[in-house]
Amino acid sequence: MSQILTVDILCVGGGAAGAMAAVTAAQAGAKVGIMTKDELANGNMRIAGGIVASVNSIDADSETAFADDILRAGEFLSNPLLVKAAVEGSRQANLLLEEWGHIYRRDGKGNISPLSVIKPGGHSLARTLTCENQGMSLATTFRSAIAREAVCCWENTLVLDLVVEDGKVLGALGYNIIDGNLLFVRAKAVILATGGGGMIFSPQTDNTRSATGDGYALGYAAGLPLVDMEQIQWLPFGVAKPASLRGINIGDTSDAGPRGVLVNSEGEVVLRGVATCTRSAVTRTIARENRAGRGGPNGGLFLDATANLDDPVGKAFLAQLQARGVLGPVRAAYGPKAYAWTEPYEVLPTQHFFCGGVQVDADGRTALANLYAVGEVTGGIHGADRLGSVALCDSIVFGHRAAMHAVEGFDEEKPADDSVILPYLDGARKRIESVLARSCGTLPILLKAELGRAMAEKVGCVRDKAGLEEALQMVLSLGEKADSVYVPAGRTYNMALVDYFELEYMLVCAEAVIRCSLAREESRGSHFREDYPQRDEGLDFRSVIAYRGANGKMLTRLEEMGERFVNQVEGAKI
Amino acid sequence: MKDLLIKLKVRRFDRDQGYFWQSYCVDTGDEAATVLGVLQKIYAEQDPGLSFSFGCRYKRCGLCGMLINGVPGLACLVPASTELTVEPLKNLPVLKDLVVDRMCIQRLYAEHRLYTPGHTYTEFPEVQVPDNYKLLSRCIECLCCLSYCHQMEGDKNFGGPFLFVKLGQFYNNPKDDRLARKNQARELGLDICQDCRSCRCPNGVPIYKAAIEPMLSSND
Numbered sequence: 102m103s104q105i106l107t108v109d110i111l112c113v114g115g116g117a118a119g120a121m122a123a124v125t126a127a128q129a130g131a132k133v134g135i136m137t138k139d140e141l142a143n144g145n146m147r148i149a150g151g152i153v154a155s156v157n158s159i160d161a162d163s164e165t166a167f168a169d170d171i172l173r174a175g176e177f178l179s180n181p182l183l184v185k186a187a188v189e190g191s192r193q194a195n196l197l198l199e200e201w202g203h204i205y206r207r208d209g210k211g212n213i214s215p216l217s218v219i220k221p222g223g224h225s226l227a228r229t230l231t232c233e234n235q236g237m238s239l240a241t242t243f244r245s246a247i248a249r250e251a252v253c254c255w256e257n258t259l260v261l262d263l264v265v266e267d268g269k270v271l272g273a274l275g276y277n278i279i280d281g282n283l284l285f286v287r288a289k290a291v292i293l294a295t296g297g298g299g300m301i302f303s304p305q306t307d308n309t310r311s312a313t314g315d316g317y318a319l320g321y322a323a324g325l326p327l328v329d330m331e332q333i334q335w336l337p338f339g340v341a342k343p344a345s346l347r348g349i350n351i352g353d354t355s356d357a358g359p360r361g362v363l364v365n366s367e368g369e370v371v372l373r374g375v376a377t378c379t380r381s382a383v384t385r386t387i388a389r390e391n392r393a394g395r396g397g398p399n400g401g402l403f404l405d406a407t408a409n410l411d412d413p414v415g416k417a418f419l420a421q422l423q424a425r426g427v428l429g430p431v432r433a434a435y436g437p438k439a440y441a442w443t444e445p446y447e448v449l450p451t452q453h454f455f456c457g458g459v460q461v462d463a464d465g466r467t468a469l470a471n472l473y474a475v476g477e478v479t480g481g482i483h484g485a486d487r488l489g490s491v492a493l494c495d496s497i498v499f500g501h502r503a504a505m506h507a508v509e510g511f512d513e514e515k516p517a518d519d520s521v522i523l524p525y526l527d528g529a530r531k532r533i534e535s536v537l538a539r540s541c542g543t544l545p546i547l548l549k550a551e552l553g554r555a556m557a558e559k560v561g562c563v564r565d566k567a568g569l570e571e572a573l574q575m576v577l578s579l580g581e582k583a584d585s586v587y588v589p590a591g592r593t594y595n596m597a598l599v600d601y602f603e604l605e606y607m608l609v610c611a612e613a614v615i616r617c618s619l620a621r622e623e624s625r626g627s628h629f630r631e632d633y634p635q636r637d638e639g640l641d642f643r644s645v646i647a648y649r650g651a652n653g654k655m656l657t658r659l660e661e662m663g664e665r666f667v668n669q670v671e672g673a674k675i
Numbered sequence: 676m677k678d679l680l681i682k683l684k685v686r687r688f689d690r691d692q693g694y695f696w697q698s699y700c701v702d703t704g705d706e707a708a709t710v711l712g713v714l715q716k717i718y719a720e721q722d723p724g725l726s727f728s729f730g731c732r733y734k735r736c737g738l739c740g741m742l743i744n745g746v747p748g749l750a751c752l753v754p755a756s757t758e759l760t761v762e763p764l765k766n767l768p769v770l771k772d773l774v775v776d777r778m779c780i781q782r783l784y785a786e787h788r789l790y791t792p793g794h795t796y797t798e799f800p801e802v803q804v805p806d807n808y809k810l811l812s813r814c815i816e817c818l819c820c821l822s823y824c825h826q827m828e829g830d831k832n833f834g835g836p837f838l839f840v841k842l843g844q845f846y847n848n849p850k851d852d853r854l855a856r857k858n859q860a861r862e863l864g865l866d867i868c869q870d871c872r873s874c875r876c877p878n879g880v881p882i883y884k885a886a887i888e889p890m891l892s893s894n895d
Contacts, residue, residue, distance in 0.1 A: 140777060140781075141781055143738070147730065147731055147735040147736045147815075148736075196796050196797070199799060200793065200795060200796055202790060202791035202848060202850055204802060204804055204850070205799070207801075211801040211803045211804070212799070233809050233812035234813050237815055238812050241812075241814075244784050245789055246790065248781065248788075248789060248790055249790040251785070279770055279776075309736055310729060310730050342707070343703070343705035343708045344712060345705075345708050345711055346707070346709065346712075349733045430733055433733075434707050544719065546718065547719060550719070594772070595726075596726055
C-alpha cells in the first residue's frame with residue numbers, strides 16, 4: 102500500500118535541526134510535515150550533553166570573540182559565512198526555545214549569568230547554556246512545540262529517496278518501518294536534517310543507532326557536493342568492552358583527573374598529565390600504541406587514575422564525576438573497582454561527530470532548488486574540528502534560518518503531479534519485493550559489522566595511504582555483497598530490511614570519508630595522516646569535495662572555501 | 676573461563692501468529708554483556724526475524740524498555756543473567772515481538788496540550804525552577820512506568836503514570852499554569868493513585884513523590 106500526501110515544507114529528520122525547522126516554518130504559517138526514521142526528538146540530541154552555545158550570555162562576550170573561537174578550533178577550514186550566521190543567530194534561537202517552554206539552567210536568583218553558563222574546552226569565555234538531564238529536556242521542548250503547531254508527523258519512516266526532476270526537489274519517498282507501507286510526501290521545499298553517520302564506525306561510536314549517514318548518501322545521489330567528510334571528531338574515552346557497551350562515552354580528557362595517566366599493554370606509562378592534553382593528543386596516542394602492537398586487549402589503552410586517590414583534589418574530583426553520572430558506564434562495563442578508580446580500565450577513542458557534510462550556504466540552501474540541509478548532515482561551519490556546545494547551536498540556528506528562507510519563497514511553487522511521483526513509488530516497491538524474494542545470502546547486519554570494524558581500524562583517528570586504500574577496497578567489495586543480501590520476509594518492523602537500506606547509505610558515507618581522507622594529504626584538526634603529519638598552510642581554507650562524477654563514480658577535488666557561496670551574501674565578512 | 680551461556684525466552688508477537696514464546700541459547704563471550712547485547716547477538720547470529728527497538732545503548736533514548744524477568748527496565752542497563760525472560764511492556768499496543776507502539780507519546784502531547792502558552796522574550800526571563808522540575812526532567816520517555824500500573828488496563832480514561840509525570844513537568848514549569856495542570860491530572864483520575872504507589876522508574880524519577888503527591892495535595 103502506498104500514499105501520496107502534500108505539505109508546504111517537509112523536514113526529513115526529527116532531531117534538533119529538523120524539529121527546529123519544522124516548528125519555525127509552522128509558526129510562519131506553512132503547512133509542515135516531519136518524516137523521521139527515529140521517533141520525534143530522538144537521535145543524537147539524546148546522546149548530546151544538552152549544552153548549547155549562545156553569544157553574549159555574559160557581558161564580556163561578543164560576536165567576534167565567539168566567531169574567532171569557532172574559526173580557531175576549525176583550523177582555517179570553517180566557512181566564515183556559516184560561522185557568522187551561527188554566531189549571530191545563536192542567542193535568538195535559544196530565546197525561541199525558551200519561548201516554547203524550555204528552561205536553561207539558571208543561577209540561584211533565576212537568571213542566566215556568569216554563574217549559570219559554562220566554558221567548554223576551546224571557548225575563550227563562558228557562554229554555553231546547560232539543560233536539565235542533558236539533551237532530554239530539549240527533546241521534550243521540541244515535542245511540545247511540534248504538538249502546539251500541529252505539525253504532521255510520520256515517525257518510524259525511513260527516507261528512501263529524494264525525488265529530483267529538472268534540478269528541483271519535489272518531495273521525499275519514505276518507508277514506514279512499522280507497517281511496511283510506502284509514503285510520498287510532496288513539498289514545495291524539503292529540509293534535509295538526517296544527522297550524522299557515526300554508525301559507519303559501529304560499535305566504536307557514541308552515536309545512536311539511527312546515525313547511518315542517510316542524508317550524505319541521499320544528497321550525494323542527488324548530485325550535491327559533500328564537503329570535508331574526512332573531518333570526523335573522536336572523543337578520547339569510550340568503553341572498550343563488552344561489545345554491547347563498546348564506544349559509549351566515559352568522559353573527556355579532563356575527566357582522567359589531575360593525576361590520570363595512560364598505560365600500554367607492557368605496563369609502560371605512555372601519556373602523563375592526560376587531563377591537560379587535547380582530545381587529539383590523547384586519541385592519537387591510543388591509536389599509535391595500538392598500531393605499534395602495544396595496545397590493550399580490546400584496541401584501547403589503560404586509563405590508570407588510581408594516583409588521584411592519593412590526593413584530596415583527585416578524590417574530590419572522582420566524587421564529582423560519579424555524581425555527574427559520567428562513570429556510570431565504567432561501572433557497568435568494568436565493575437565497582439574501576440568505578441572507584443582503584444584499578445585501571447581500558448579506554449579507546451570513540452567517534453562522536455561529523456564536521457563535514459552536504460555543502461550549504463548561510464540559509465541552509467544546497468545546490469538544488471527547493472532543497473535545504475541543516476544540522477550534522479551539513480559541512481562547513483565546524484571546519485576541521487568542532488567546539489563543544491556548538492553542534493546543537495548549529496542545529497537550532499540553521500534549522501531556524503533555513504525554514505525562514507524556505508517559507509519566504511514557497512508560494513509560487515506548484516506541487517508535482519501524481520503522474521511524476523507514481524513511477525518512483527513503483528520503483529521502490531519493486532526494489533523491496535526483489536530484496537525480500539531472495540532465499541539466501543549474507544545478512545545486512547553482518548556486512549554493517551564488517552564495515553564498522555574496517556572503518557574504525559583503518560579510517561580512525563590515525564590514518565595513512567595504505568590503510569585508507571585497503572579500506573576503500575573493502576567498502577567497494579562490501580558494496581557488491583550488499584547487492585545480494587538476504588532479508589527475511591515480513592512487513593512489520595522488519596529490522597533486517599531497515600539494515601539493508603541503511604547499509605547502502607553507510608557505504609556511500611564511508612566511501613566519501615575515505616576518499617576525502619585520501620585527498621587531504623596533510624594533518625589538520627580531526628584528520629591525522631601518519632604519512633603527512635604536518636599541516637600544509639597551502640591548504641588553509643581549501644575544502645575537499647566529494648562528488649558524483651559523470652561516470653557515476655565518486656570523485657574528489659579541492660575547492661577554495663566558500664567560493665561558490667561568498668557572492669550570494671552581499672557584504673558579509675568576518 | 677566462566678560459562679557464559681545464556682538461556683533467553685522471548686514472548687514474541689506477530690499479526691499472523693499472535694503471541695508465542697521462543698527460546699534461544701547464546702554465548703555472549705562476555706560477563707558484562709547487557710540484555711540488549713544478548714538480543715543484538717541473537718538477531719545477528721540466529722534470528723534476523725526477531726524485532727526489538729533500541730538507540731543509544733546506554734540510558735538516554737528510552738527506546739529499549741521491556742519486561743526483563745518480569746520487571747520493566749531498559750535492556751541497555753540490565754546485565755544479562757544466565758536465565759532470562761523478556762516480554763514487551765504492558766499497557767501499550769504490541770506491534771511486533773518486543774516493539775510497542777510508542778507513537779502514542781506524541782499523541783499525548785497533542786491531546787493533553789503538553790505545551791506552555793506562547794511567550795515572547797527579548798531577554799532570558801528570570802525563572803525560579805522548583806526542585807521537582809529537575810527531578811521530573813529525568814524522564815526519558817521509556818514508558819516502563821506504564822507496566823507497573825494496575826489501573827490502566829481496565830480504565831481507558833485513566834491518565835497513567837507517564838502522563839502524570841508529563842503533567843508534573845508542566846505543573847512545575849514556571850512558564851505554565853500550575854492550577855490548570857493539577858485540574859487536568861485530577862480529571863484524568865489522579866486521585867486513584869493516592870493509595871497505590873506501585874509505579875517505578877528505571878531512571879530514578881520519583882514518580883509519586885515528585886509528580887503525583889504534589890498534584891494531589893490541596894496547597895495551591
